Amino acid sequence: MANIKLKRKQKKDKSNKWLERHLNDYFFIQAKKKGLRSRSSFKLMQINQKFNFFFKGASVLDLGAAPGGWSQISKKLVGRKGKVLGIDKISIEPINDIKFLKIDINDLDSQVTEFFNQKVDILLSDMAPNTSGHKLTDHLKIIELVETAINCSNKFLKSDGFFVCKIFQGGAQGKLLELMKTSLKKIKYIKPLASRKESSEVYLFGIKK
Numbered sequence: 001m002a003n004i005k006l007k008r009k010q011k012k013d014k015s016n017k018w019l020e021r022h023l024n025d026y027f028f029i030q031a032k033k034k035g036l037r038s039r040s041s042f043k044l045m046q047i048n049q050k051f052n053f054f055f056k057g058a059s060v061l062d063l064g065a066a067p068g069g070w071s072q073i074s075k076k077l078v079g080r081k082g083k084v085l086g087i088d089k090i091s092i093e094p095i096n097d098i099k100f101l102k103i104d105i106n107d108l109d110s111q112v113t114e115f116f117n118q119k120v121d122i123l124l125s126d127m128a129p130n131t132s133g134h135k136l137t138d139h140l141k142i143i144e145l146v147e148t149a150i151n152c153s154n155k156f157l158k159s160d161g162f163f164v165c166k167i168f169q170g171g172a173q174g175k176l177l178e179l180m181k182t183s184l185k186k187i188k189y190i191k192p193l194a195s196r197k198e199s200s201e202v203y204l205f206g207i208k209k
């Protein structure tokens, strides 16, 4: 009996792994087919399907934008009258009607207000640090990036504007959680289908107070 149970479990694990691999390949292939810059593009589409916050004419600031997948989807969703500014410390191949700036987020200053002339409707952050393999160091780097994204929302996001940020499971605790709660309301979390199951990333959605 125990043997049968073990075999069933092994079969289930195998088919879960198959499904997982298949989904990962699926989003990769679909991104290529649709001419999208990244498979991450699907994550943003799925986040928007859930919270429905994009609207025509919106202004979008995209932090950690390379290679440009989220900016590309944003531009499609905000339409001709919408404006998208993508920021990354590495360079991004140009895309029509999207402005990209190569700059570290910590050095960001007047560029955003100069481009939009006002605070933005939507602030996105899919930023991820280069990992060192040292768990604690990596965890601290991630927390720092999330804190920086929230500080950016305080500077650049309109009141009642929408905030989406990559965080990591177990990341929203202590001081970080307090910071989030002082800046944001209606905080929700989502793990989009296109996000690899083995990755600890989750996304936070919130509205600026």
Ligand SMILES: C[S@@+](CC[C@H](N)C(=O)[O-])C[C@H]1O[C@@H](n2cnc3c(N)ncnc32)[C@H](O)[C@@H]1O
Residues within 6 Å of the ligand: 037, 038, 040, 041, 063, 064, 065, 066, 067, 068, 069, 070, 071, 087, 088, 089, 090, 103, 104, 105, 106, 126, 127, 128, 129, 130, 145
């Ligand atoms: C997962 S990628 C973003 C993918 C993007 N959303 C897309 O769909 O194409 C994360 C990006 O964050 C950027 N990043 C990390 N730390 C940064 C920082 N301090 N300033 C600017 N960009 C940063 C990295 O260079 C990297 O390109």
